[in-house]
Structures are given as C-alpha cells and as structure tokens.
Amino acid sequence: MEASWGSSSAERGWYVSAQQPEESAAAELRPLLGNELHRQGSSGVSFGFSVFNLMNAIMGSGILGLAYVMANTGILGFSFLLLIVALVASYSVHLLLSMCIQxxxxxxxxxxxxxxxxxxxxxxxxxxxxxxxxxxxxxLLIIKTELPAAISEFLTGDYSGSWYLDGQTLLIIICVGIVFPLALLPKIGFLGYTSSLSFFFMVFFALVIIIKKWSIPCPLTLNYIEEFSQISNATDDCKPMLFHFSKESTYAIPTMAFSFLCHTSVLPIYCELQSPSKRRMQNVTNTAIALSFLIYFIAALFGYLTFYDKVESELLQGYSKYLPHDVVVMTVKLCILFAVLLTVPLIHFPARKALTMIFFSNFPFSWIHHALITLALNIIIVLLAIYVPDIKNVFGVIGASTSTCLIFVFPGLFYLKLSREDFLSWKKLGAFVLLISGILVGNFTLVLVILDWTKK
Structure with a gap:
C-alpha cells in the first residue's frame, strides 16, 4: 500500500544511503509497495516480461501522430529528434532509479x-x-474520428446524417455506457490484461502500414483524393524529404515526448523485477525504449512514404479515406478501437488516485468521493475530445507541458536537490542540462503551439 502524506518515508526521515548496495535498496522498496510477489517468496518478474510491461506503458496513441511529424521534419530530421528524445527518456529514468535507491x-x-x-x-x-x-x-479523439468511419465501411448505401455515424453522439454513448461504469469499479485488474493486447495491436498496426504502403499509388489520383479537380502528375509529391521544417514542426518534440513517457511506471516494474538492481532495471528500460523506438520509426517511416505531404495528423484517417473497405485496414482499425476503449478506463485509475491524494488523502475510502472524481474526469475528457479539433493539439500541449516536465524537468530538478554528489560531477551536470533543456524546449514549443492555435 502506498504511503499517505502522513506516513511517507520522506516525513519519517528515512534515507537510504547512496552507498547502500543496489540489491539491498531494491529489497527495501518491495515491501513498501505491498508487493504480494515478494511476500510470497516469488523470484519476481523476469527480464523479458519486465521489458514487455514497460513497452506496454510506453506505446499508445502517440504512434498515430508520428508519421505526421516525419512529414513536417523530414526523414533525417525526424530520426535525429526521435533518437534524442529516446536517449533523454532513458537518461532521465537512470536519474529516477538513482534517486529511488537513495x-x-x-x-x-x-x-x-x-x-x-x-x-x-x-x-x-x-x-x-x-x-x-x-x-x-x-x-477518445480516436474513437470520435475512427468509429463512425469503421461503421460506415460495413454499410452499403448512403447513411449520411444517421446518429450512428455522428462521432460526438457515439462518443457520449460509449463514455456513458462503457467507460464510466468500468472506471467506477474499485478494482479493475482484468483490464490490465486486456490493455496488454494494445501492444500487440500496435505491432500489428505497424506491419499493416508496411504492407499497405504498396496499395496506395503515388502520385495520388482522382480516385483517392476527391477534393482534387484533376489528376495530379506532380512527381515531386512522391519524393521523400530528408529535412523539412515548417510551423507544423513545432509539434515534433511534444509528440515524441508524449510517445516515450513511461516514467510513472518505472518504479513499480523495478520493484517486481527478478534479481532487482539499478543496472538490471536500466537494461530493461534501454531495451524497452530501443524496441519502442524501432516500432515508432517503422510506423512513421512507412506511413510517411505512403502519403508523403498528404499524411493526416492521425494516421488512421488516411487509410479511412484511401482504402475505405480494405479488410486488413478494417481489422486493424477495429483492433485499435477495442484497445483504446479498454485503455481509457484503466488510465482513470492513476488520475483518480492522484486527485484523491491531493484532496482526500486523510479521509477513508468513500464511494461518493470515488464516483464524483470519476464523473468529473469523464466530463473533462469528453469535453476535450468533443471540442479539440485535432489530435495533434493534444500531443502539442500535453507533450510540451506535462510530458516535458515528467521526462526532462522533474528528474533533473529532483536529482540536483536530492543527490549528495558535487555539483561538478557528471551526473549533476547531466541533470542540470536536462533541467534547463526541458524548461527551454517545453516553454518554447508550448508558446509556438499556442500561437499556431491563435492564428488558426
């Protein structure tokens, strides 16, 4: 059971020395989390399963926006930025693990x-x-945009104007009938198993992107783009750009930061790791981030090479437009919608836990508090999904603000505050660079995203 404010290790003044062996420090962390696995004498979770669990925490909706990022940064520009963000994410986990042991x-x-x-x-x-x-x-934005398209692909004839093809109506029905009841459950462990399917669906999605690259011709003809009045013969539309920068490039780093965020899951995975040590957990992190980087890059590259500068900010929309009745595309779309539907109530839990921690930490469990917080969260996310016009806006604002804080700013700031090393040590200098770069990049991109909104 996680310590409350009144019984936290910080308030008890408990400090594990930085010189304490890593295995001993990790053993101290296990009972703090109330780990049943440890209490029952189990050997813990294997290296491979720990990598899988962390990859499941990393990969999510960000994969749908990375092809759009590549279209606005170029292949080499995208590769460089994605590599930098992945390395920074790995290094910040290194700092978090050091602080957790201390x-x-x-x-x-x-x-x-x-x-x-x-x-x-x-x-x-x-x-x-x-x-x-x-x-x-x-x-929920994915559900709002893709569910009507998925339903229409199973219909023959003109059903435009029907309520079941209206994204907002379907979104409200799903949130009231499915998401809210599931999120209300005090324990929702079974959704943890189903959410693991989302990882396999993402891999399946990446494979479909590779296969379908050759199903959509380039240059895109009148059959594929209805708004064009004549067939495009511009061969330049089919030449990939190595570097490309525009105002839309502002969304690059925020989207990448959003896509690599897994830092709130690192400590629980670490405490369940078989033969836990900082080095072993760092290897788990490096492996998970490297494999996620590979899947992200493949999905972005082949998505970009399919649509080039016509790529949508949410990649599935392009396949809905150009391959509306393709069986494989319809299958992967249904898989992702299913994964999204079951992941939303799962994400309610850490958000509700944090809200309860702020406002009701000294109160016993109350169904009234539980239901009101769940309802408030549901209302907020539904309103955002309805009124935010584009998923790139979510990636831009959240990625530039909270994702940047959790990956860049907080690990660097906390390490500078807590570490007893000399300021000129390599780790503290690295933490300082991480902190300053996070503040500069986060604020700069957030301002540019907001300016882009106001101009539109």
Missing part, C-alpha cells in the same frame, strides 16, 4: 515530497493528472 520512496509523487515537501508532491500529482487527462482525451 531515498527508498515508492512513487514519482513521493519523490516530489522528498525533494520539496508537500508542495512538490502536489505539483507532481497535478502534472500526472493533466498528463493522464491528455492521454485519455487523445484516445
């Missing part, structure tokens, strides 16, 4: 408490809430 805290929120007291914990919890709200709204 402090024996049990969560990202408790690192904030240990570093800056109660305000630090509230800020971290609030950041996680906003991040999860953004993730849930991005999933």
């Amino acid at each position: 402090t024996a805290v049990t969560s990202y929120e408790d690192l904030g408490l240990f570093a800056f007291g109660l305000p630090g914990k509230v800020v971290v919890a609030g950041t996680i809430i906003i991040q999860n709200i953004g993730a849930m709204s991005s999933y």
Whole structure:
C-alpha cells in the first residue's frame, strides 16, 4: 500500500544511503509497495516480461501522430529528434532509479515530497493528472474520428446524417455506457490484461502500414483524393524529404515526448523485477525504449512514404479515406478501437488516485468521493475530445507541458536537490542540462503551439 502524506518515508526521515548496495535498496522498496510477489517468496518478474510491461506503458496513441511529424521534419530530421528524445527518456529514468535507491520512496509523487515537501508532491500529482487527462482525451479523439468511419465501411448505401455515424453522439454513448461504469469499479485488474493486447495491436498496426504502403499509388489520383479537380502528375509529391521544417514542426518534440513517457511506471516494474538492481532495471528500460523506438520509426517511416505531404495528423484517417473497405485496414482499425476503449478506463485509475491524494488523502475510502472524481474526469475528457479539433493539439500541449516536465524537468530538478554528489560531477551536470533543456524546449514549443492555435 502506498504511503499517505502522513506516513511517507520522506516525513519519517528515512534515507537510504547512496552507498547502500543496489540489491539491498531494491529489497527495501518491495515491501513498501505491498508487493504480494515478494511476500510470497516469488523470484519476481523476469527480464523479458519486465521489458514487455514497460513497452506496454510506453506505446499508445502517440504512434498515430508520428508519421505526421516525419512529414513536417523530414526523414533525417525526424530520426535525429526521435533518437534524442529516446536517449533523454532513458537518461532521465537512470536519474529516477538513482534517486529511488537513495531515498527508498515508492512513487514519482513521493519523490516530489522528498525533494520539496508537500508542495512538490502536489505539483507532481497535478502534472500526472493533466498528463493522464491528455492521454485519455487523445484516445477518445480516436474513437470520435475512427468509429463512425469503421461503421460506415460495413454499410452499403448512403447513411449520411444517421446518429450512428455522428462521432460526438457515439462518443457520449460509449463514455456513458462503457467507460464510466468500468472506471467506477474499485478494482479493475482484468483490464490490465486486456490493455496488454494494445501492444500487440500496435505491432500489428505497424506491419499493416508496411504492407499497405504498396496499395496506395503515388502520385495520388482522382480516385483517392476527391477534393482534387484533376489528376495530379506532380512527381515531386512522391519524393521523400530528408529535412523539412515548417510551423507544423513545432509539434515534433511534444509528440515524441508524449510517445516515450513511461516514467510513472518505472518504479513499480523495478520493484517486481527478478534479481532487482539499478543496472538490471536500466537494461530493461534501454531495451524497452530501443524496441519502442524501432516500432515508432517503422510506423512513421512507412506511413510517411505512403502519403508523403498528404499524411493526416492521425494516421488512421488516411487509410479511412484511401482504402475505405480494405479488410486488413478494417481489422486493424477495429483492433485499435477495442484497445483504446479498454485503455481509457484503466488510465482513470492513476488520475483518480492522484486527485484523491491531493484532496482526500486523510479521509477513508468513500464511494461518493470515488464516483464524483470519476464523473468529473469523464466530463473533462469528453469535453476535450468533443471540442479539440485535432489530435495533434493534444500531443502539442500535453507533450510540451506535462510530458516535458515528467521526462526532462522533474528528474533533473529532483536529482540536483536530492543527490549528495558535487555539483561538478557528471551526473549533476547531466541533470542540470536536462533541467534547463526541458524548461527551454517545453516553454518554447508550448508558446509556438499556442500561437499556431491563435492564428488558426
């Protein structure tokens, strides 16, 4: 059971020395999390399954926006930026693991408490809430845009104007009838198993993108783009760009940061790891990030090479437009919609936990509080999904703000505060660079995203 504010390790003044052996420190972390696996004497989760669990935490809706990012940065520009973000994500996990061993805290929120007291914990919890709200709204945006298209592909004839082809109506029905009841459950462990399917669906999606690259001709003809009044013969439309920068390139780093965020899941996975040590968990992280990088890059590359500058900000929309009745595309679309539908109520839980931690930490469990927080979260994400016109806006704002904080700013700031090393040590200098670059990149891209909104 996670410690409350009144019983946190930080408030008890418990500090595990940085010189303590990693295995001993990891053993201290296990009982703090109430790990049944440890109490029953199990050997823990294997390296391979830990990699899979972390990849499942990393990969999500961000994969649908990366082809659009490549179209606005170029292949080499995209590759460089994606590699930098992946390396930074791995390094920030390294700093988090170092701090977890030194402090024996049990969560990202408790690192904030240990570093800056109660305000630090509230800020971290609030950041996680906003991040999860953004993730849930991005999933609901996919449902709003793709579910009507999926239904229409099974129909013959003109059914335009029907309520079951209206994305907003379907979204409200699904949230009221499925998402809200599932999110209300006090324990929703079975959805953890179904959410694991989303990883396999993402891999399946990447394979379909590769296969379908040769099903859509280039240049795109009148049969594929209805709004063009004549057939395009511009061969330049079919030449990939190595570097390309425009105002839409602003969304590149925020979308990538959104796509690689897994930091709130690292500590629980670490504490369940077989033969836990910082080096072993870092290897798990590096492997998971590297494999996620590979899948992300393949999906973005072949998505871009299919549509070039016509690629949509949400990649599935392109296949809905150009291959509306393709069986394979319809199958992968249904798979992703199913994964999205079951993942949304799952993400409710950490968001509701953080809200409860802020407002009701000293109160016993109450169904009234539980239901009201769940309802409030549901209303917020539905409104965002309805009124935010494009998924890239979610990636842009959430990626530039909360994702940047959780990947760049907080690990660097907390390490500078908690580490006893000399400031000129390599780790502290790296943490300082991470902190400053996160602040600069996050604020700069957020301002550019907001300016892009106002101009539109």
